[in-house]
Amino acid sequence: MAISPRSLHTVAAAALLGLGLSVSTPSQALPISECIAPADPGGGWDFTCRSVGKLLYDLDLVDNPVKVVNMPGGVGAVAFSNVAGKRADDSDLIVATSTVGITQIAQGRYPGGVDTMRWLGMLGTDVGVVLVDDDSPYQSLDGLLEAMVDDPSSVVMAGSSGVGGWDHIRALMLAEAAGLPDDQIGSVRWVQFDGGGPAVTQMMGGHVDAVSTDLGEIAGFIKSGDVRVLAVLADKPLAPPFEDLPTAVSQGYDVTGYNWRGFYTGGDVSDADYQSMVDTLKTLYDSPEWKQVAERNGLVPLWRGGDEFNTFVRDTADKVESISREIGVIQ
Amino acid sequence: MDILGFLLHGFAVALEPQNLFLALIGCAVGTLIGALPGLGPVNGVALLIPLAFNFGLSPTAALILLVSVYYGTMYGGRISSIVLNIPGDEPAMMTTLDGYPMALKGRGGEALGLSAVASFVGATVATIGLTLFAPLLVGFAIRFGPAEYFALFMLAFATIGGVTSGSFTKSLLAACLGLLLGTVGLDPASGVSRYTFGWYELYDGIDFIAALVGLFAISECLLFLEDRHQTTGASRELGSAIPGMRRAGACKATIARGSLIGFIAGVLPGAGASLGSFLSYTLEKRWLGRQGDFGNGDPRGVAAPEAGNNAAAGGALIPMLSLGIPGSGTTAILLALLLSMNITPGPLLFDQQPDMVWGLVAALFIGNVMLLVLNVPLVGLFARVLRAPSWLLMPVVILVAFVGVYSLNNSPFDLYVMLAFGVLGYGLRKLHMPAVPVVLGLLLGGEMEFNLRRALAISGGDWSILVGSGISVGIYAFAATLMVAGLVYAWWVRRTPDAG
Numbered sequence: 113m114a115i116s117p118r119s120l121h122t123v124a125a126a127a128l129l130g131l132g133l134s135v136s137t138p139s140q141a142l143p144i145s146e147c148i149a150p151a152d153p154g155g156g157w158d159f160t161c162r163s164v165g166k167l168l169y170d171l172d173l174v175d176n177p178v179k180v181v182n183m184p185g186g187v188g189a190v191a192f193s194n195v196a197g198k199r200a201d202d203s204d205l206i207v208a209t210s211t212v213g214i215t216q217i218a219q220g221r222y223p224g225g226v227d228t229m230r231w232l233g234m235l236g237t238d239v240g241v242v243l244v245d246d247d248s249p250y251q252s253l254d255g256l257l258e259a260m261v262d263d264p265s266s267v268v269m270a271g272s273s274g275v276g277g278w279d280h281i282r283a284l285m286l287a288e289a290a291g292l293p294d295d296q297i298g299s300v301r302w303v304q305f306d307g308g309g310p311a312v313t314q315m316m317g318g319h320v321d322a323v324s325t326d327l328g329e330i331a332g333f334i335k336s337g338d339v340r341v342l343a344v345l346a347d348k349p350l351a352p353p354f355e356d357l358p359t360a361v362s363q364g365y366d367v368t369g370y371n372w373r374g375f376y377t378g379g380d381v382s383d384a385d386y387q388s389m390v391d392t393l394k395t396l397y398d399s400p401e402w403k404q405v406a407e408r409n410g411l412v413p414l415w416r417g418g419d420e421f422n423t424f425v426r427d428t429a430d431k432v433e434s435i436s437r438e439i440g441v442i443q
Numbered sequence: 444m445d446i447l448g449f450l451l452h453g454f455a456v457a458l459e460p461q462n463l464f465l466a467l468i469g470c471a472v473g474t475l476i477g478a479l480p481g482l483g484p485v486n487g488v489a490l491l492i493p494l495a496f497n498f499g500l501s502p503t504a505a506l507i508l509l510v511s512v513y514y515g516t517m518y519g520g521r522i523s524s525i526v527l528n529i530p531g532d533e534p535a536m537m538t539t540l541d542g543y544p545m546a547l548k549g550r551g552g553e554a555l556g557l558s559a560v561a562s563f564v565g566a567t568v569a570t571i572g573l574t575l576f577a578p579l580l581v582g583f584a585i586r587f588g589p590a591e592y593f594a595l596f597m598l599a600f601a602t603i604g605g606v607t608s609g610s611f612t613k614s615l616l617a618a619c620l621g622l623l624l625g626t627v628g629l630d631p632a633s634g635v636s637r638y639t640f641g642w643y644e645l646y647d648g649i650d651f652i653a654a655l656v657g658l659f660a661i662s663e664c665l666l667f668l669e670d671r672h673q674t675t676g677a678s679r680e681l682g683s684a685i686p687g688m689r690r691a692g693a694c695k696a697t698i699a700r701g702s703l704i705g706f707i708a709g710v711l712p713g714a715g716a717s718l719g720s721f722l723s724y725t726l727e728k729r730w731l732g733r734q735g736d737f738g739n740g741d742p743r744g745v746a747a748p749e750a751g752n753n754a755a756a757g758g759a760l761i762p763m764l765s766l767g768i769p770g771s772g773t774t775a776i777l778l779a780l781l782l783s784m785n786i787t788p789g790p791l792l793f794d795q796q797p798d799m800v801w802g803l804v805a806a807l808f809i810g811n812v813m814l815l816v817l818n819v820p821l822v823g824l825f826a827r828v829l830r831a832p833s834w835l836l837m838p839v840v841i842l843v844a845f846v847g848v849y850s851l852n853n854s855p856f857d858l859y860v861m862l863a864f865g866v867l868g869y870g871l872r873k874l875h876m877p878a879v880p881v882v883l884g885l886l887l888g889g890e891m892e893f894n895l896r897r898a899l900a901i902s903g904g905d906w907s908i909l910v911g912s913g914i915s916v917g918i919y920a921f922a923a924t925l926m927v928a929g930l931v932y933a934w935w936v937r938r939t940p941d942a943g
Contacts, residue, residue, distance in 0.1 A: 186646030
């Protein structure tokens with residue numbers, strides 16, 4: 113291997129630093145000095161900020177350690193409103209978000225829409241999964257979905273999000289693909305628990321029939337053989353040890369449901385600063401260190417950045433909004 | 444290997460010098476954090492997670508450190524409950540009811556000593572239970588669905604009249620006020636916001652710690668301002684802790700019952716240490732009936748909740764380790780730590796990570812002994828706090844309250860919540876309404892509603908699901924028995940005036 117992108121970047125950083133010292137222009141300093149995790153310590157957004165923040169510094173992509181600020185409240189709405197109101201042009205700031213945040217925006221629960229912010233990129237993703245207990249009568253995704261189409265209220269599904277949350281929407285996207293009419297989609301019973309683990313435990317106790325959630329949350333149960341995975345919502349089979357799990361696509365249902373982790377920044381950040389932040393995150397994504405961190409935490413490394421990511425966020429929000437209308441979560 | 448073999452292996456892990464040292468640090472830091480009002484087990488454990496990462500600790504060592512902090516906060520929480528009438532953390536709330544009256548009578552040292560022993564026994568019972576029953580209890584906990592949890596919360600509220608010595612009607616009103624305040628925030632099933640008035644800070648509901656500190660600490664300061672000419676508590680003697688420890692023998696039945704109840708409450712995910720100490724206290728009060736002098740400094744009123752909340756803290760580790768379900772905020776953070784260290788708690792953890800699980804169990808036994816020993820000198824230290832005159836103590840309380848509550852979310856909004864609840868607490872005291880049921884309504888109301896909604900979502904709106912299993916019917920029957928017994932007892936006391 114000749115010169116890795118990482119060492120190239122280090123050289124660039126050193127050059128930039130030298131330049132900064134001689135002409136002393138703060139705006140030329142490397143971006144990203146603070147990451148807001150819009151949740152309490154310990155959650156997924158907190159992890160996104162802390163792991164990416166640490167890696168940015170370890171890889172010399174930033175001059176100083178990235179400060180992580182926890183700003184919980186309103187499933188991210190407090191942080192969103194704070195950035196929109198006070199720090200819309202702060203080019204040193206990134207905010208962690210995920211599909212959950214976009215769902216909230218699409219359902220009008222944030223003070224502003226998708227265009228309020230600039231979407232930097234996603235670095236990795238968790239994958240949706242639909243599973244049943246190992247002694248469940250449903251042997252395949254076809255069996256479960258047929259039962260749902262026959263009598264939508266006969267199946268009780270559970271997950272870690274509320275009605276209209278991402279886990280629920282993903283399950284309904286499958287039911288829709290199986291031919292459940294729009295006007296009946298609201299009669300599928302949905303129960304929210306405090307996470308994928310509790311939902312699976314309740315399923316093992318016989319209280320609910322099937323669970324739709326993120327693979328990362330319940331991987332332990334798959335390894336122990338207590339549950340049967342009917343479908344993973346990825347466009348192609350996963351990497352080992354999950355390579356044998358069938359995708360919904362392979363069973364004839366064109367549904368994917370990723371829960372990605374990524375970042376946004378304020379809406380008034382200049383194009384140049386925005387591009388430089390996207391580039392920094394891309395460099396981080398390309399490093400082998402990020403791949404390691406992601407895989408260790410049950411994430412599939414996946415990059416979408418800049419304009420492509422902006423479009424992707426907008427599409428997701430539109431899709432969520434239309435299903436939310438069908439099930440009556442928004443009017 | 445059988446359980447004994449595993450445990451001996453665990454002690455070999457826990458007795459490594461580094462792990463032993465971490466347990467000691469964790470216990471001391473935990474006691475301090477627990478004693479500071481506003482800083483509870485959740486904050487304590489969260490504060491130390493970055494430390495564990497920075498020192499590059501192994502998962503086992505990190506877990507030993509953090510669980511020692513967890514157990515330490517359970518010990519520490521009672522100190523400010525007894526000395527200042529301010530619970531150091533949520534589960535220590537019940538300890539104020541008899542602990543503070545004891546301190547007012549100059550028996551604070553005794554209360555601290557007694558509660559240290561009760562905590563020790565409760566935690567030890569839970570740790571033994573964790574060792575023996577973890578796999579068995581996993582099977583039992585699975586049978587608790589939303590309907591069964593709802594029944595459990597009904598039991599908690601059926602016994603609410605037993606919390607305070609005041610009028611039953613006022614307790615009930617206060618509990619309803621708490622339940623009402625508990626509905627603030629996002630609706631659990633549909634995500635629609637309720638009573639938030641456009642404040643995103645209220646989306647997650649009223650911050651429980653901010654409300655608690657307001658109700659207890661700020662209202663205390665307001666009352667003090669009102670009668671500042673009085674010098675109550677200015678030169679109160681604390682006494683030594685040693686006689687309290689000796690007197691623990693007299694309360695051994697109370698401690699045993701409290702430990703058992705607390706342990707069961709802890710094992711059930713979502714119930715946790717607060718419910719454990721609450722049920723231990725109220726059931727003990729019912730059990731003893733007129734033999735007790737609860738609310739006026741009965742030592743058993745200190746022993747029962749302390750045994751209960753420490754046992755519940757240990758019990759809560761069972762669903763966390765064996766199911767990956769956090770039973771409380773603190774175990775949720777511990778769970779996050781394990782996940783970020785690439786360890787997935789779940790049914791297989793005991794097989795895959797025997798070193799970690801059994802090392803942790805052994806560390807709990809060792810930490811428990813350390814905490815008991817540490818507490819003797821700490822009682823002397825807190826005696827000095829008590830001797831400080833109120834005009835000096837109150838500003839410190841306010842300072843600690845503001846700093847502690849602000850540090851929760853780094854949000855000034857929580858300070859406003861705290862102040863509002865301070866005024867509310869002041870009003871309640873003026874009306875002779877107890878504040879504890881308000882807090883319980885606020886604390887338990889959300890989960891209670893959530894489980895009712897879940898149960899009805901499962902049944903498609905059919906209410907009969909609530910009595911659809913033997914477990915829930917049994918719990919309702921138990922709650923009804925307690926209520927009837929309470930009413931009969933009240934009637935009996937009225938009929939024989941000489942008895943009261």
